[in-house]
Amino acid sequence: MVWINAILQGVLLGGLYALFAAGLSLMFGVMRFINIAHGDFIVTAAYLMVAFVTGWSIHPAVAVVLVLISLTTAGYINQRILLNRVLGKDILPPILVTFGMSIIIQNALLEIFSADSRRLPAGWLETGSITISDAISIGWLPLMMFGAAVAVIGGLQLVFYKTALGRMLRATSDDPEIVPLMGGNNAHIFAVATALASLVVGIAGIFLAMKTNFDPSAGPARLLFAFEAVIIGGLGSLWGTLAGGIILGVAQTLGAQIDAGYQILAGHLVFLALLVVRPRGLFPKM
Amino acid sequence: MTQLLETTNLTAFYGDFQALFGIDVSVQDGECVALIGSNGAGKSTFLRAITGMIPAKGQNVNFGGQNVAGMTADKIHKAGMAMVPEGRRLFPSLSVEENLLIGAAGKRPGPWSLDGVYDLFPDLVAKRHNPGTALSGGQQQMVAIGRALMSNPQLLLCDEISLGLAPKVIKDIYTAVPKIRAGGTAILVVEQDVGQAMAVADRVYCFMEGRVTLSGTPDSLTRAQIAAAYFGSNEDEEAA
Amino acid sequence: MTSVDMTKTPSANLSMVLRLFLLAAVAGLAFAPWWAGRADLRLLMEAFSFLALAQMWNLLAGYTGLISVGQQAFVGLGGYLFFALAMFTGLPVLFAIPLAAIATAVIAIPTGWIAFRLQGPYFAIGTWVIAEVFRLIAAQISALGGGSGISLPVAIAKSLADSRAGREMVMYYIAFAIGIVSVLLVWGLLRSKWGLALTAIRDSEPAAEAVGVATRRVKFMIYVLAAFYTSITGAFVFLQKLRITPDAAFSLNEWTAFVIFIVVIGGIGSIEGPVIGVVIFFFLREIAADWGTWYLIMMGGIAIAVMLVDKRGVWGAIKARINLSIFPVSKTLD
Numbered sequence: 023m024v025w026i027n028a029i030l031q032g033v034l035l036g037g038l039y040a041l042f043a044a045g046l047s048l049m050f051g052v053m054r055f056i057n058i059a060h061g062d063f064i065v066t067a068a069y070l071m072v073a074f075v076t077g078w079s080i081h082p083a084v085a086v087v088l089v090l091i092s093l094t095t096a097g098y099i100n101q102r103i104l105l106n107r108v109l110g111k112d113i114l115p116p117i118l119v120t121f122g123m124s125i126i127i128q129n130a131l132l133e134i135f136s137a138d139s140r141r142l143p144a145g146w147l148e149t150g151s152i153t154i155s156d157a158i159s160i161g162w163l164p165l166m167m168f169g170a171a172v173a174v175i176g177g178l179q180l181v182f183y184k185t186a187l188g189r190m191l192r193a194t195s196d197d198p199e200i201v202p203l204m205g206g207n208n209a210h211i212f213a214v215a216t217a218l219a220s221l222v223v224g225i226a227g228i229f230l231a232m233k234t235n236f237d238p239s240a241g242p243a244r245l246l247f248a249f250e251a252v253i254i255g256g257l258g259s260l261w262g263t264l265a266g267g268i269i270l271g272v273a274q275t276l277g278a279q280i281d282a283g284y285q286i287l288a289g290h291l292v293f294l295a296l297l298v299v300r301p302r303g304l305f306p307k308m
Numbered sequence: 309m310t311q312l313l314e315t316t317n318l319t320a321f322y323g324d325f326q327a328l329f330g331i332d333v334s335v336q337d338g339e340c341v342a343l344i345g346s347n348g349a350g351k352s353t354f355l356r357a358i359t360g361m362i363p364a365k366g367q368n369v370n371f372g373g374q375n376v377a378g379m380t381a382d383k384i385h386k387a388g389m390a391m392v393p394e395g396r397r398l399f400p401s402l403s404v405e406e407n408l409l410i411g412a413a414g415k416r417p418g419p420w421s422l423d424g425v426y427d428l429f430p431d432l433v434a435k436r437h438n439p440g441t442a443l444s445g446g447q448q449q450m451v452a453i454g455r456a457l458m459s460n461p462q463l464l465l466c467d468e469i470s471l472g473l474a475p476k477v478i479k480d481i482y483t484a485v486p487k488i489r490a491g492g493t494a495i496l497v498v499e500q501d502v503g504q505a506m507a508v509a510d511r512v513y514c515f516m517e518g519r520v521t522l523s524g525t526p527d528s529l530t531r532a533q534i535a536a537a538y539f540g541s542n543e544d545e546e547a548a
Numbered sequence: 549m550t551s552v553d554m555t556k557t558p559s560a561n562l563s564m565v566l567r568l569f570l571l572a573a574v575a576g577l578a579f580a581p582w583w584a585g586r587a588d589l590r591l592l593m594e595a596f597s598f599l600a601l602a603q604m605w606n607l608l609a610g611y612t613g614l615i616s617v618g619q620q621a622f623v624g625l626g627g628y629l630f631f632a633l634a635m636f637t638g639l640p641v642l643f644a645i646p647l648a649a650i651a652t653a654v655i656a657i658p659t660g661w662i663a664f665r666l667q668g669p670y671f672a673i674g675t676w677v678i679a680e681v682f683r684l685i686a687a688q689i690s691a692l693g694g695g696s697g698i699s700l701p702v703a704i705a706k707s708l709a710d711s712r713a714g715r716e717m718v719m720y721y722i723a724f725a726i727g728i729v730s731v732l733l734v735w736g737l738l739r740s741k742w743g744l745a746l747t748a749i750r751d752s753e754p755a756a757e758a759v760g761v762a763t764r765r766v767k768f769m770i771y772v773l774a775a776f777y778t779s780i781t782g783a784f785v786f787l788q789k790l791r792i793t794p795d796a797a798f799s800l801n802e803w804t805a806f807v808i809f810i811v812v813i814g815g816i817g818s819i820e821g822p823v824i825g826v827v828i829f830f831f832l833r834e835i836a837a838d839w840g841t842w843y844l845i846m847m848g849g850i851a852i853a854v855m856l857v858d859k860r861g862v863w864g865a866i867k868a869r870i871n872l873s874i875f876p877v878s879k880t881l882d
Contacts, residue, residue, distance in 0.1 A: 056669035058617075113668045115855040117615055118812055122855075125805060125848035129841035189410050192401040200397045202381035203390070205357060205414020205459060242800065246680065249673045254664070287684040290677055294662055294671060297674070301665035 023157035024279065030158060032275035036251075036268030037168030038107045038233065041226040042244050043251035044174055045219035047263045050252070051308070052195045052215040053109060057081050058120040061245030062127040063220065067093050067227020068236050069131060090224040097220025101213040109212065125242065131238035142231035145176050171267070174222055181218070182260075191215055243286075250293040256303025265304055269296075312337045312494050313358070313389075316368040318377075320350075320357045327353040329518045335463060336536035340485065340495045342505035345515030346538060351498040352394055354515070355465050359391050360384045366460055372462060386414045390461035394468045394498075396452040398440035404451050405436040418460025419491045425454035428484055446477035453484065457493070464488060466497040470504060482508055502534065514538055550606055559871040566874050570823075577724065581717045589720050593788060595826050596727030600781045601803065602810045604774040605728040610817035611738070611746040612770045613753065615668075615803050618675025619778050621659070621682050624797030625652040626779025627786035628686055634704050641708060641787065645722075649780040651692035656775035676800070682796035697793025705790055722784055731875070735819055738877040742766065750817065791849075795816060801844075809847050812854055815863030819875040824862050 042064060049055050057063075067089055074085035108115035150162040184189035194201050194211050201208055230236060230244070247270060255266025270289050275289020296303075312383040313335040320328040330348050335341045336338035343351040356362045358369050360381035367377035376384050376507060385391075390411070398407050408425055424431050429450040435443055440451060449469050456464055478501065485508050488495060499505035506526040514522040522529065522537030576583075580592055601619070608614045629648035633639050639647065659678050666674040687695040708718045737743055745766050748756035757763050782803075786792045796802070804830065814825020836843035858865045867874060 038590075056673065058673075069342055079861065104852075104856075112859075114615060114816070115671055115859055117617075117672055118808065118850050118854050121617070121805070122848040122851035125801075126845050129844045129848070133841045133845075186409070186413070189402060189406050191412065193399040196399040196401050197397055199361075200399075203361070203385060203393060204410050204455070205382050205385040206410075207380070207382045215326050226709065244561065246673070246677055249670075253670065253674075283688065287681065287688075290681045290684070293677065294681065297665050298662055 023155070025276070026232060027158045029272055029273045030160065032272030033268050034160065034164035034168045034271070035275060036264070036271030037171035038226070038229055038267075039247050039251045039270050040264040040267030041174060041229060042223065043166065043250040043255075043263045043267055044171070044178065044260060045222040045226070046245075046248045047218060047252045047255075047257075047260055049177065050221045051258050052191050052223040053212055054106070055109060055116055056120070057105075058117060058245065058247075059123040059127055059241070060120075060248060061221070061243065062124050062131075062241030063093070063097075063223045064227045064230055064244050065236055065241045066127060066131065067224045068142075068231035069100070069135055069233045070076075070142070071228050072142050075142060076088070085124040086228060089228060090221055093224035093227070094217045097223070098213045098217035101216035102209060105170070105216065106209050106212055116214065126128050130239050135238065137237055137239075139235040141230075141235045142233040148232060152165040163229075163232060167233070170225060170229065171264060171307075174225060175264050178218070178222070178260055187214065247289070250289065252304055254293060255305035258307030259303075259305045262303060262305035262307075263271045287302065310337045311335075311370070312339075313496070315354075315358065316370070317499035318354070318357060318364070319370065320353050320362055320364065320369055322353075322362070327518050328357065331518075331520055333520065334473040335494050335496050337462075338489060338492065339496050339510050340489060340497070340508055342512045343496070343498045343515055344446060344500070344502050344512060344534075344538065345521075347500070348517075349356055350517035350518040351389070352467050353517050353518075355391065355467050355496075355498055358384075358463065359389060379488055382414065385459065385461075386416075388416060388462035389465065390459050390463070391465045391516055392449075392452045392456045392467060392469060394471065396448045398448055398451055398455075400439060400441045402440050403437050404432055404440055404443065407440040407451050408454050408458055412458045416460040420457040420460050420497060424491075425457060428457075440504035444477075445473050448480060449473065449477075449481055450484075453481070453488075457488065464493050464495045466495065466499075468498055468500060470499060470501045475547050478504060502538070507527035517541055562870065563872050563874060563876075566872065574728065579740065580724075581713075581720055583694040586716065588715060590788075591830065593720055593723035595830055596723040597781050598787050598810060598829065599727040599822060599826045600730035601778060601807045602814070602825055603734050603819070604778050604781075605804075605807050606811045606816060606818075606822050607648060607734055607737070607770060608785060609775050610811065611750050612767050613750055614767060614771060615672045615819045617800070617808075618663075618677070618679040619774070619807065620651055620798045620800055620803035621675070621679035622656065622775040622778040623782035623785065623803040624682055624794070625655060626782025627792045627797045628692060629779070630665070630783035630787065631698065631700060631792055632692060641704065642722075645783040645787070648783045649776050650780035652782075653772050653776040656772045660771045660775070660874070663771075664764070664768065677797055679800070683794045686797065687794040687804070693793070695794060697791060697796070698874070699791045700787070701814060705787075719784075719788055722790075726784055728783055730781075731819060733777065735875045735877065738819070742769075743877060746770070805847075807870065809851050811861075812851055812859075813861055814866075815861030815867075817860070818863050818867070820873075821861055821863040830861070 046057065046060050049057055070089045070092060071085055073083055073087055074080040080088070104119065105116070108119050125205060147166065149161050151159045153159040182192060190201070190206055190211055193204070194206065194208065198208055201211065251266035251270050252263050253266065254269050255262030255264065270293065273292035274285045274289040278285035311334060313340055315331055315333050318328055319326065320510065331354055333354070343354065345351050353362070357364045358376070360379055365378040368375060369377040372388055374387070376387055380482040382515050385537070399410065402410065405422070408422060431447055432450055432454070435447065441448065443451065453469070469481060482504055485495060497505060497509065509526060512523065514534060516537060522533060557580060573739065577592065580589060584592065601623070605616070605619055608616055627650050629651050630644050633644040633648055634641060660857045663671060663674045684690065692698050700808045705715065709715045743837055745756070748759070749763050749766060753763055786797065810825035811822050813828055814823065815821025836846060854861055860868065
């Protein structure tokens with residue numbers, strides 16, 4: 023029974039990982055761009071949320087809106103001013119620039135917020151749960167996270183497949199050289215893609231803040247989870263990323279069930295094993 | 309007839325390699341002009357230079373009264389030039405209809421719309437929801453042309469639309485040209501198929517090694533003249 | 549590609565001058581235990597270690613196109629395997645180090661096989677995941693101290709020499725050798741037929757394959773070679789520190805971030821670059837010793853600036869203007 027519960031918790035955890043991963047998946051899909059600072063942006067969003075709510079006593083609902091607006095705007099500007107300049111055939115500059123960004127963000131957070139770990143108290147959200155049996159219960163927060171993941175990915179799919187913007191994003195992913203001939207401004211399109219990804223990063227960060235203790239150095243671990251979810255699920259598929267997140271989450275919770283110290287290792291090992299047998303992931307689209 | 313497009317002494321480089329040496333080409337409103345010449349003569353390079361795909365800063369490309377040289381490709385598109393790129397370059401992730409719709413992103417007022425394109429190329433109606441690239445070569449070419457028309461351009465640029473297509477298919481596609489002209493759009497075609505180019509164009513320019521070697525109306529040019537301009541005369545070859 | 553002006557003989561002279569200068573510096577450093585104080589010796593040992601790590605990372609990223617952010621895996625493996633061998637088999641230190649490296653190279657074969665299933669930036673992060681796996685495994689091995697790590701038994705450290713000065717000297721010369729050999733190794737490699745293959749791969753992998761270069765095999769060999777030499781350096785580093793912990797052994801910041809900064813600032817894709825990079829890195833570190841987090845923020849900023857301004861780094865920018873070469877690898881008429 024505890025195993026069934028572990029799997030269930032893993033599935034819900036997968037929702038959080040899918041939220042971490044969706045933004046990464048989007049940026050790679052449209053721009054073939056990996057942002058090594060991705061996890062650090064998630065942590066930044068978490069810190070902003072904590073600062074707004076506990077530091078400045080802003081109402082949580084308002085704080086959520088503020089965080090999302092901040093992340094989305096910052097993402098657009100960062101892409102437009104900085105990251106657009108390193109896009110191109112050479113893979114070194116994007117890796118190094120985002121690596122540099124990661125170091126800067128982690129240390130800036132350290133400087134501003136100190137190394138103490140933080141968390142956002144979420145009241146009834148974090149303690150409340152639905153009890154199914156004496157071994158199985160579903161917490162409200164994990165359930166909300168999973169629901170949010172499904173909603174976000176569903177929303178992104180909607181944007182990509184049912185809107186003019188989405189059409190442009192898909193076209194840019196296919197053939198960025200031809201897009202300007204259709205009147206599309208690549209610099210703007212890339213920035214919009216990043217803004218969209220940053221919106222999702224903001225949502226992920228807010229949930230992170232509620233779910234666990236985090237500190238300035240928590241970014242890289244989140245990047246790795248996001249990356250693993252994307253690869254397991256298959257490049258170019260958002261629903262695949264959800265599946266990837268779930269598999270990773272379940273691998274981790276099962277590992278934790280064996281021994282608490284095995285949680286993250288179990289996730290990495292399952293990722294590597296899947297990389298061996300299905301290097302393109304489960305539902306690859308590119 | 310008003311001057312729609314006029315290039316003066318246009319040059320273009322790929323890195324250190326000079327591809328165009330002072331090209332003077334003009335297109336009048338509503339005209340159909342053809343650029344002929346062998347592979348590597350510079351015809352496609354010319355199109356890429358005027359549409360902003362390769363840098364042309366400081367040059368003189370007069371389009372509809374303004375100098376568009378040095379402008380970004382998306383702004384030139386919005387000014388009223390639309391390209392049917394060499395090799396079609398449809399978007400594989402988009403359906404036929406979505407490919408057409410994306411052409412309308414920089415939309416100007418005019419007669420062309422989704423329905424108009426489907427009237428022009430009825431074959432596409434049945435395939436409208438297929439992925440853009442899951443079509444025959446000829447049908448893909450129709451989509452590419454339709455995509456360019458959707459923005460209601462003043463000048464339609466067709467880069468080697470006959471490439472890789474069977475003669476009958478090429479003929480079918482070229483029957484669309486009069487209808488496009490009837491809608492008020494001028495056309496500039498780059499064609500390796502000299503016969504087809506001469507049949508459809510009001511005026512012809514012949515390119516060779518980055519220069520215009522001959523120009524005139526199809527009636528006024530003899531086969532010998534064209535052959536000489538296309539391949540280069542014997543004297544020039546010996547000197548080279 | 550800019551053309552090489554054959555009449556630039558002043559640059560050939562300048563290259564010779566720089567070479568002599570470097571030789572003099574190396575000769576001076578060879579006698580460091582006699583003129584340098586303890587703190588300076590430690591600094592030099594650290595510099596040689598980073599030089600070796602930088603040469604290896606440059607070999608991977610600058611010549612083979614394999615951008616790894618997981619070389620810390622091999623630093624840590626080198627350290628841990630050395631500790632294990634020295635502590636549990638009683639092998640002398642000078643045998644344990646190379647043996648640890650050979651063992652690491654063997655482990656690098658399956659890990660490389662897995663990592664190579666990913667391309668480009670995904671390969672980079674994949675190497676990172678692999679490093680994390682090793683870190684987490686190391687933390688589980690209680691015989692080696694688990695999460696809190698383990699200290700090297702005094703007896704082993706003392707086996708190097710009787711006096712402390714003697715031990716410092718032995719360790720210095722190990723570091724010296726590791727650093728110098730790393731440069732010679734890369735230089736020799738690039739002057740060999742493998743070097744031609746690497747340059748071809750760097751310029752255009754598809755073209756290299758088209759002319760018959762076994763690109764995958766070459767890349768894999770370089771990956772294993774880099775793992776081997778990186779782990780030798782790792783073994784030495786932790787010999788010197790006398791203590792190893794999973795976090796220190798597999799630290800991304802120390803063994804990847806700093807190394808990448810060194811290579812990128814100095815000039816990627818050249819042998820001279822990492823040398824210059826090490827000098828600049830330690831110079832900056834001395835200046836910024838008290839800055840705390842601002843030092844790291846500055847490093848990150850410099851890395852970004854280099855990528856935006858001139859991704860060829862200091863040496864690349866110099867070389868573009870003057871046809872200099874301290875370690876000539878190309879077969880041209882200079």
